[in-house]
Amino acid sequence: MAFEPPQRLVRALGEDDAWLTRLPGTVEETVDRQKLDVERTVVPGGRSSLLLLVRQPDGTPAALKLAPPSAAPGHEAAALEHWNGWGAVRLLDAADGELLLERLHPEVSLRSLPEAKALLEAAGTVRRLWVEPPAGHTFETVADRTARQAAAMRNSAEPLVAAALAARDELVAAAPEELLLHGNFRQGKVLSGDRAPWLAVGPEPLVGERAYDLARLARDRVEDLVASSAGASAARRRLNRLADSLEVDRDRLRGWTLFRAVESGLRAVAAGRRAEGELALEFAGWL
Numbered sequence: 502m503a504f505e506p507p508q509r510l511v512r513a514l515g516e517d518d519a520w521l522t523r524l525p526g527t528v529e530e531t532v533d534r535q536k537l538d539v540e541r542t543v544v545p546g547g548r549s550s551l552l553l554l555v556r557q558p559d560g561t562p563a564a565l566k567l568a569p570p571s572a573a574p575g576h577e578a579a580a581l582e583h584w585n586g587w588g589a590v591r592l593l594d595a596a597d598g599e600l601l602l603e604r605l606h607p608e609v610s611l612r613s614l615p616e617a618k619a620l621l622e623a624a625g626t627v628r629r630l631w632v633e634p635p636a637g638h639t640f641e642t643v644a645d646r647t648a649r650q651a652a653a654m655r656n657s658a659e660p661l662v663a664a665a666l667a668a669r670d671e672l673v674a675a676a677p678e679e680l681l682l683h684g685n686f687r688q689g690k691v692l693s694g695d696r697a698p699w700l701a702v703g704p705e706p707l708v709g710e711r712a713y714d715l716a717r718l719a720r721d722r723v724e725d726l727v728a729s730s731a732g733a734s735a736a737r738r739r740l741n742r743l744a745d746s747l748e749v750d751r752d753r754l755r756g757w758t759l760f761r762a763v764e765s766g767l768r769a770v771a772a773g774r775r776a777e778g779e780l781a782l783e784f785a786g787w788l
Contacts, residue, residue: 504524504525504528504529504542505525506521506524506525506551507542507543507544507545507546507551508545509544509545509546509547509548510546510547510548510549510550510551512548513548513549514548514549514569518569520569520570520571521569524551524567527567527598528551528553528567531565531567531599532553532555532565535557535565535594535601536557536558537555537556537557537558537563537565538555538556539553539554539555539565540553540554540555540556541553541554542554543564543607547703549568549569549571549572550566550567550568550569550572550574550703551566551567551568552564552565552566552607553565553566553567554604554607557601562604563593563601563602563603563604564601564602564603564604564605564607565599565600565601565602566599566600566601566602567598567599567600568598568600569598570598573705574595574597574598574599574600575595575597576639576640576641576705576706577600577703577704577705577706578592578595578600579635579638579639579640579706580640580681580683580704580706581600581602581704582595583632583634583635583681584629584630584632584681586603586696586700587629587630587632588626588627588628588629588630588700588701589629589630589683589700589701589702589704590602590603590605590692590694590700590701590702591603591696602702603694603696603700604695605692605693605694605695605700605702606692606693606694607692609692609693610688610689610690610691610692610693611623611688611689611691611699612688612689612721612722616722616725619688619721620718620721620739620742620743621746622691622698622699623686623687623688623691623718623721624743624746624747625699626691626699626700626701627683627686627701627714627715627718627747628747630681630682630683630686630701630704630714631680631681631682631711631714632680632681633680633681634679634680634681634708635681638681638708640681640706640707640708641707641708642679642707642708642709643673643676643682643707643708643709643710643713644673644676644709646707647669647673647760647764648673650764651666651669651764653767653768654666654763654764654767657767659763659766659767659782661759661763661782661785661786662763662767664759664763665759665760665762665763665764665785666760668756668757668759668760669756669757669760671756672712672753672756672757672760676709676710677710677750677753678709678710678711679708679709679710680708680709680710680711681706681708682706682707682708682709682710682711682713682714683701683704683705683706683714684704684705684706684707684714685703685704685705685717686701686704686714686715686717686718687717687718687721688718688721688722689721690702690703690704710753711747711749712744712749712750712753712754712756712757713757713761715743715744715747715749715754715757715758716754716757716758716760716761716762717761717765718743719736719739719740719743719754719758720736720758720761720762720781720784723780723781723783723784724780726784727780727783727784732787733787736784736787736788737787737788740754740755740758740788755788758785758788759785759788762781762782762784762785762788763781763782763785765778765781766778766779766780766781766782766785767782769781770782
């Protein structure tokens with residue numbers, strides 16, 4: 502079968518990436534082995550995986566996700582298996598780097614809704630995901646993931662880094678709970694489905710507190726906030742509404758939102774996505 506990876510994936514991984522170079526052959530081998538009919542590739546798709554809309558041998562629609570080892574597809578599969586369709590896309594089958602998933606509607610995410618409605622639906626979805634992790638799990642903790650991120654931030658000259666690192670150190674010193682988290686939860690990661698109106702996809706699962714999971718959602722549609730004359734006050738109101746609606750400590754949500762916005766902004770700038778990074782850093786400055 503003729504196949505070209507989406508340009509967004511090529512730009513993110515680099516044309517010389519070994520996994521990307523093997524991807525056309527991997528797609529052909531996987532589709533043949535599982536006897537799938539490919540309908541189309543989802544574009545623009547993600548920066549770390551490929552998603553194909555397929556049909557199984559009995560004609561049932563599904564989605565095939567292929568991801569490199571660096572994206573930890575095994576952890577994603579373990580989290581989806583544990584949720585078993587509760588608030589998240591259902592995992593149908595998994596192998597090395599291959600996830601066969603329930604078919605959702607990839608073009609319809611919560612970003613298609615007005616902001617107030619989108620935040621309400623997002624809160625209802627993420628609440629379902631916060632469950633006890635499975636016994637004997639190997640998921641990373643919030644403390645471990647953010648320690649690695651903090652180490653990469655320490656040499657930055659960005660003025661907000663010191664405040665972000667101080668907030669992170671204080672937060673991990675007194676974590677209130679250890680729940681299974683989505684890890685990258687935002688409006689674009691919640692898609693329309695047939696089995697349920699909205700289901701989460703694309704987790705980067707880890708174990709920790711709810712405030713960490715809400716921190717990425719808190720800066721959703723940041724471009725709209727920055728364009729508004731009342732962006733700073735609107736951002737703080739959003740933080741407070743999210744904290745109150747999900748019974749999360751406001752100060753802990755603010756601290757994690759600050760850390761995650763600064764870390765994301767620095768990483769985007771370093772990857773050449775300067776406009777994206779500057780938006781995240783401007784948002785962080787309002788907190």
